[in-house]
Amino acid sequence: MPEFKSRYLEPKALRRIGGLNLLARSVVEGFISGLHKSPFKGFSVEFAEYRQYVPGDDLKHFDWKVFGRNDRKYIRQYQEETNLKAYIAVDSSGSMGFGSAGTTKFEYACYLAASLCYLLVRQKDSTGLAVFDERITRLVQPGSTRAALLNMLSALDSVRTGRPTSAASALHEIADRVRRRALIIVLSDLLEDQAGVLKAIRHLRHNRHEVIVFQVLDPAEIEFPFRSLADFRDLETGEKIQVHPAAFRQAYLAEVGKMIETYRKACSESRVDYQIARTDAPFDAFLAKYLSKRARLG
């Protein structure tokens, strides 16, 4: 793969996750070659790499030429273009602009989105990108080519946060727009009415989409480490509230815990992958861990 110039694609991160394949938990509509399960036969077209031959490998992919020249046994592996259609929905609302550890949630979400785009495109999966706040503000149609990847990365680079959020309406919009079964990856802090969000997710599931939810949260949102009296300003609405953190902390944490538990439980019931992405965790390690776990689950 060629090198891409995007601030969300870090070579180090890509190296770490590049060896992993995103496993769709359920059968998706379209052609899946390689590890994707698909009811349809696919076709391979693009060489990817060699690997050491082990007994039992299909000799159809044995590279006789190399064997003839160097007397080494290699199996040729191909990058297979599939018919898996994936949409990565990134929340660009004002709340995503919060970051207590140097990295904002939006930046973190973009890192994840870019990495996933890269991964999916590299798998030849048709991948699209939707950026939303109250509604979808940018939509990159799915594609499995390098050009599609460039488009998506370019779109991520150009987005700025600040507007109010309505993930629910955005997800409903996605559900309405994507007719065929697809993999919908949601990257959002989901700090809004939980019932509305869950209703939108159920809408996606009702349309038979595979849904993965990454709730991107800042550690400050989870642990509320503030100590001194503070005027908290809402990044979306500009609303201020003066709070003595010592007095609020426990009640606040209880509310956050309740929210997370609500999402976790509802997603589990809807067979939706739900993950909390803390922005203080290296996103590559987080993604690698998630993909590894997903690979184990088959």
Add this chain to the structure above:
Amino acid sequence: MSLEFLNPGFLFAAAGAAAPVLVHLVFRRRAVQVDFSSVRFLKLVDLRLARNRRLREILVLVLRTSAVLLCAAALARPVLRPEGAGGSPGGSTSLAVILDSSASMRAGSAGRTAFDEAAAAARSALAALESGDEAVIMFPGSPAKEEAGPSRFVEDARAELASASCGFGRAALCRAAREAAAAISKSRSANKEILLITDLRASSFEEDGGGGSLPEGVRLFVADAACESGSNLSPVSARILNPPVIAGIPAEFSVIVRNHGTAEERGKAVLRIDGSEFGGGEFRIGPGQTAEMAFSRVFDKPGFHRVTFAAGGDAFRADDEFHMAVEAGSRVQVLVVNGSPSGHPFLDETFYIKAALDLGNEQAGGPQSCFDPVFLSEAELESADPAGFRAVILANVRSLGLRAAAGLRSFVENGGGILVFHGDRTAAGAGAAGGPAARNPPLAADCAGLESPQEQVRLAEVDFASDVFEPFKSEANMDFKEAVFSRYVLLKPAQGAKIIASFSDGAPAVVERSEGKGRIIQFASSCDLDWGNLPTRTVFLPMLYRMLCLLARVEGTGGLAGIVGERPPAAAIPAGTALGDLILSAPSGSRRAPSAGPGGTILLPEFDEPGFHWLESPGPGSGFKRLFAANIDPGESALERASVDRVSALLGTRAIPIERLSDAGTEMLSYRKGDEIGAFLLVAALALMLVEVFLANRPLHGNRGNKVTS
């Protein structure tokens, strides 16, 4: 209750109550601005916690402020005292104890009198005083102690109290309270107190009810020391019905016994004369009623006799006896000169006088009258010496011999008395007695001729202010107007004479005049029935006795009974006796010297105890003795009580009742010093601070599983 402070300066520390607010304002943390993803959850929490938080903040502020205030108040040494306690709880005290020592305080039972209880209360009050305090103790009702005057030293007051005993007099407690207030008002003590310990007899507050209020700032305590008793019998008065008392002639006594109680009482009155008891009569008296008891007794010899009437035997024994000093005299020698004697008794000029002066002698088998008359004619008077008689009656005597006339003048000059009646033999004469002036006896008026009015005249104008008629003033059955006269002699009063009775036509009926040491009473009509019917009227006998007693100067021998606390009547210094030789001896044996009174009289000290007091000159050869009797004031016997409110009204200040006599000092101390509550306030402040610490550090709600897992 009222709150006062011993160190009020520390109350300025209460300004420290603003410290929590100032600390909050000065050191409050400035809010930093934090851009946060969403305040959605913060708003949710805020909605839930806002009410509790504000409440807690207010509570914490109140607790902190209250703790500071309580500490400041504790430093100021707060004292709780009853409302209107006055004075200063931290200052010294000037206490005046008024210990009612009147006779009624002698009432008691089981060997303890009200005075004993009162003295215990006074000791308690004095014991509660501290170093630097002053004390004054007064004993109203006990004259000797009152004269001692108050002392300002507590030890002196205690010593006075230790030697005090209950008196027999009557207490004027309002006056005593004002005197006590005047005594302590000069003190610089912050607390000026009067403790009035009394049995609250109403009589003790009657005398000076309108004497004004106590000075402002004087605290008045009233301790009720009365012993519970609903009954009291006492002889309240006695009198001699047939004065003067003459040895050998029965003396008639009337004694009034009063039941002061609320239930009917029965008892027996006893007569004691010179220590010998004679029988008495039984009585039965309803509540608030009186009974009159009569006694008759013959004094066997002239001189002073101690007469006591006893009735009662109740809890208040001091008033169970009534004492009377009786001086029994000898029979009064009276010379009766008959100007118109007759062999027929009814035509005799002095028939009625003789009948009056020999009253009952024949029937009783012995002398019943105090008078011993001698009857002479005009001629016999020439050879008689009037100096041997105490009074002379001239009945229709026209003319005297020169010697007789001179003798009578000398008789009057030296203190003798002459009673003159006119008649037909004296009416025509130019002189007062109808003869030449040199032969006339000393008279009160000249005779200006016989008057025979067309209509009978009566005794219309009687001067009851004169000592002759004064005893008849209140005697309803003594009507002088019953006497009618058809003739009388027109009298022209001599210089210095006084008309003390007139006829209905205005002519003088009775004229009197003093001459030298003696006295003359002259009647314008006759002493028989020729000119009028006076000798057969009811008033004749008592009037004749009265006139003769005055003329013979036997007045005052009818029994003397004074009251404790009052002075005996002033008396002339007896001849041959110096004032310094006289001593008044009380029943208890105490002896006091009289002082000189106005006009060369003896001013005797006040009676200080009931019983018989002898004024005597113990010097050799003197032999002067005079007896006085003193009794307890009848007001002391009355059981009517004054309420504490009544005392308050009389003294114009709120009287604070003492609940328990034995704890009088403690109760007064409670008013004076109050109860210090500084320690309680400090504990309360500490408790508030602990609560504040707990509240300020307590989370607004408990842990409820708020751990966030990813």
